[in-house]
Amino acid sequence: MTATFTPRGSWATLKVNNGLHPFLSASADALSSYDPATGELVANVATSTLGQVDEAVDSAERAFRKSTWRNDGALRARVLFRWAERMRQQTEELAELLTREQGKTIGQARGEVLSSISMIEYNAGQARAIYGRSAALKEGVHGVVLREPVGIVAAITPWNYPLNLTIRAVAPALAAGNAVIVKPASLTPAIVIKALALLAQDNDLPDGIVRAIVGSGGTVGDRLVTHEGINMIAFTGDSVTGINVMKRAADSLKNVSLELGGKSPNIVFADANLEKALVGAENAIFSSAGQICTAGSRLLLEESIHDEFVERLAQRARDMNVGDGLDPATQMGPLVSAGHKQTVWDYVEIANAEGTVVAGGRSLDDSPYDKGNFVAPTIVTDLPADSRLVREEVFGPVLVVQKFSTEEEAVNIANSTDFGLACGLWTSDLDRAWRVGRNVEAGTIWINTYHHFYGEMEVGGFKKSGIGRQQGVEGLLEFTETKHLNFDSNPTFW
Numbered sequence: 388m389t390a391t392f393t394p395r396g397s398w399a400t401l402k403v404n405n406g407l408h409p410f411l412s413a414s415a416d417a418l419s420s421y422d423p424a425t426g427e428l429v430a431n432v433a434t435s436t437l438g439q440v441d442e443a444v445d446s447a448e449r450a451f452r453k454s455t456w457r458n459d460g461a462l463r464a465r466v467l468f469r470w471a472e473r474m475r476q477q478t479e480e481l482a483e484l485l486t487r488e489q490g491k492t493i494g495q496a497r498g499e500v501l502s503s504i505s506m507i508e509y510n511a512g513q514a515r516a517i518y519g520r521s522a523a524l525k526e527g528v529h530g531v532v533l534r535e536p537v538g539i540v541a542a543i544t545p546w547n548y549p550l551n552l553t554i555r556a557v558a559p560a561l562a563a564g565n566a567v568i569v570k571p572a573s574l575t576p577a578i579v580i581k582a583l584a585l586l587a588q589d590n591d592l593p594d595g596i597v598r599a600i601v602g603s604g605g606t607v608g609d610r611l612v613t614h615e616g617i618n619m620i621a622f623t624g625d626s627v628t629g630i631n632v633m634k635r636a637a638d639s640l641k642n643v644s645l646e647l648g649g650k651s652p653n654i655v656f657a658d659a660n661l662e663k664a665l666v667g668a669e670n671a672i673f674s675s676a677g678q679i680c681t682a683g684s685r686l687l688l689e690e691s692i693h694d695e696f697v698e699r700l701a702q703r704a705r706d707m708n709v710g711d712g713l714d715p716a717t718q719m720g721p722l723v724s725a726g727h728k729q730t731v732w733d734y735v736e737i738a739n740a741e742g743t744v745v746a747g748g749r750s751l752d753d754s755p756y757d758k759g760n761f762v763a764p765t766i767v768t769d770l771p772a773d774s775r776l777v778r779e780e781v782f783g784p785v786l787v788v789q790k791f792s793t794e795e796e797a798v799n800i801a802n803s804t805d806f807g808l809a810c811g812l813w814t815s816d817l818d819r820a821w822r823v824g825r826n827v828e829a830g831t832i833w834i835n836t837y838h839h840f841y842g843e844m845e846v847g848g849f850k851k852s853g854i855g856r857q858q859g860v861e862g863l864l865e866f867t868e869t870k871h872l873n874f875d876s877n878p879t880f881w
């Protein structure tokens with residue numbers, strides 16, 4: 388493991404304030420974000436008061452009711468396509484800020500920016516294609532089913548893919564004709580505010596249709612969740628927080644979409660292309676330092692390939708270049724914060740106490756890691772099935788390996804947690820892929836691949852991984868209400 392990259396001298400502090408970005412409902416108090424690789428200050432972002440949340444809801448409400456936005460799909464498409472184009476022109480700046488604020492490697496940050504642009508473009512196209520249905524019901528009677536925007540949507544988003552997960556909610560919400568108030572995670576506000584500023588500068592976007600609120604989840608986040616003027620919460624984050632959000636939103640009976648945590652199985656059968664499966668397994672857990680909701684954090688190996696596969700994967704983990712994400716040679720960056728490093732470290736201690744650690748198991752604290760939040764890529768075998776490390780989401784670079792001998796056992800192990808977000812499946816047997824894919828309870832099943840997302844394709848969770856779907860047509864329709872208009876030329880009554 389090496390870290391030879393020398394970071395640039397000082398990172399210019401990005402000042403994001405009310406004057407610069409009028410869509411940000413915020414006062415002068417600032418929230419600071421820090422580079423998780425170096426501890427350097429990255430940005431000061433103005434925070435919002437509870438009163439400013441109320442004001443943002445009022446202006447979103449006015450914009451939604453009084454502008455043509457909700458009835459003009461072509462306008463929405465134009466605004467969204469132009470946003471995508473402005474983001475494309477700033478791909479490198481956005482990627483660099485994302486790495487600085489979140490810690491992921493610059494290649495992964497670039498990928499996140501590009502997939503966010505692709506997501507905007509997909510939804511821009513959909514803005515003109517939100518169709519309902521119609522039916523001739525009986526002589527002189529017609530029914531028309533319309534899809535109308537929900538109204539005012541609050542998008543509350545996490546820090547791990549801050550740009551992508553914000554845009555994954557904002558783009559379809561806008562495409563469907565809603566007004567949106569965004570609350571980014573407090574660890575990564577600057578990247579979200581910077582990207583939204585590129586949208587807000589569009590002269591055709593009615594003032595108030597997009598607003599941003601910055602601050603803690605427990606204060607301004609809770610105000611959004613409980614506010615009577617908000618019609619829908621699109622929440623992405625931890626399962627415990629999501630359940631709480633749903634309870635808090637219940638009093639005002641809001642629509643709620645929840646994209647929550649996972650403990651996803653990645654199943655490798657002996658008949659798979661093992662070279663591809665090896666690279667896939669490494670990517671599934673160590674990409675973005677394991678801070679991905681869909682991380683393949685449980686590797687299920689068929690008995691006959693277990694020992695050799697584990698040893699080869701462990702060697703790859705030991706050889707990984709861990710360091711500052713801005714160094715192009717870095718394969719795995721830091722964890723997002725010192726607090727999150729401690730959470731992950733608590734799980735590594737369980738690995739050391741209850742299992743056999745075959746790679747990592749160490750906190751990286753000496754130079755060049757001493758100013759950041761680094762944990763070595765860790766692989767653990769031989770854990771008891773009821774270990775917390777087997778059942779709970781770690782959200783870090785800690786892989787649990789489990790062994791199976793039959794297909795049925797693989798499926799049972801795969802389904803043995805409270806989560807159901809994603810699953811990887813490596814086999815050359817098409818019938819098996821079909822069977823296992825149908826029997827595993829998860830919103831996404833990757834067959835002979837892992838971690839590939841498409842704006843066109845739905846994502847979401849079974850069980851405690853969520854409610855509803857994002858992306859794709861279903862993701863767009865989540866942001867709509869269904870209305871039946873009934874036309875009767877000669878009504879009869881009884």
Ligand code: NAD
Nearest residue numbers: 544545546571572604608609624625628646647648649680
């Ligand atoms: P988190 O739940 O702590 O926070 C998510 C967002 O909710 C933040 O903006 C936070 O400020 C806000 N929030 C917190 N408490 C709130 C409250 N009481 N009311 C309203 N808002 C509140 O999650 P995190 O630590 O930022 O993100 C990591 C988690 O997100 C992991 O569990 C991960 O699996 C999950 N996640 C899920 C998906 C998915 O698509 N299913 C994607 C990414 C991350």
